[in-house]
Every structure is written in structure tokens, then in C-alpha cells.
Amino acid sequence: MTELLQFDRALFFLINDVGHNAWLDALMPFWRDRFFWIPLYVALASFVVWKFGAAKGAFFILAVIVAASLADLTSSRLIKQNVERLRPCNEPEIKEQVNLLVHCGGGYSFTSSHAANHFAVAVFLCFTLGRLYRRIRLPLLLWAASIAYAQVYVGVHYPLDVACGAFLGTFIGWGVSLAYRRYPTAAKLPAG
Secondary structure (H helix, E strand, O other): OHHHHHHHHHHHHHHHHHOOOHHHHHHHHHHOOHHHHHHHHHHHHHHHHHHHOHHHHHHHHHHHHHHHHHHHHHHHHHHHHHHOOOOOOOOOOOOOOOOOOOOOOOOOOOOOHHHHHHHHHHHHHHHOHHHHOHHHHHHHHHHHHHHHHHHHHOOOOOHHHHHHHHHHHHHHHHHHHHHHHOOOHHHOOOOO
């Protein structure tokens, strides 16, 4: 376990310190901000309602919210509160060495809720809309991965935090998509 944590810390500094450049320093604080993505969420919701109707669209949007909420609650309330791993920017041994680009926050680090939430949404979309529009699958997963990477880049999470958050979100997104697809035909999108 000690070796894994040492590797995690070394990888953190590789991303957070060595891998920095001015362009990413300007972009990453916005990229990981949930408010930055509001136009995308509004566009997605509008597309689903336009393409599949108000009732099916609203049910679909509710399922996306359920996936993100389950991921957030599991990460923030269950895992973080029991593991209690400090964020790298709060860890006394290394906090002075962290290239911190955003407010550190007082919460715990493991698992990354940003990674869990975005992977839950991306994977849910892959297994629902991705059945109809196969070309969106890879961009969705790259989107979630880039947000997870940004969490390390800005200095608020270790790589292991975001990897486990991504795994958690993937599992929840897949599970919610299974439940969604088993609902009565009137409530779901057409099958691909």
C-alpha cells in the first residue's frame, strides 16, 4: 500500500508540476468548474426534449440527474467521510510544493467527486444516447477523463482519487443506464 501511495504522489507531481504550461494553466481551472459546462447541459437537455418529446426527454434528464446525484452522494458522503484522505494541497508534508491553481477546499480527497459525477453522466449517456449515436461515445469518455485529469492538474486531487472516482462513476452510470433501459417502453428513448 505504501508503494502505491508513493507512486500516486510521484504521478501527482509529474502532472501537477512538471506537466504545466501557460495555456493549460489558464484553461484547467475553468475546465473542471461545473458551471463552465452549463451550456453543454442545456444543449443536451434541449436536444433530448426536441428529438424525443417532452415526456421522454424529461424522464431521460431525470435519469441523468439520478446518475450524477448517486455518484456525488456515494463519493462525498460515503467514501470521502470514511477514508478521510487529505487533498494534496492540504497535506502538511507537500502542500507548499503543490502548484495550486484553484481554491483548495476543506473536504477530503478520495474519491474525486468531479471524476465520479462526470463519469457517471458520460457512461450513462454512452449506454443510452450512445446506442443511437455511436460516435458520441469516445468524445463523452474523453470529456469525463479530461475533467478528472484537470483535478490533478490544478492541485486538488491525487491521480488515485480521480481513477477511483472514475471507476465509481462508471459503475453508477452503467447501473443507472440498465435501470433506465428496463423501464416501460413509453418512458425511454427508442432503441438503437
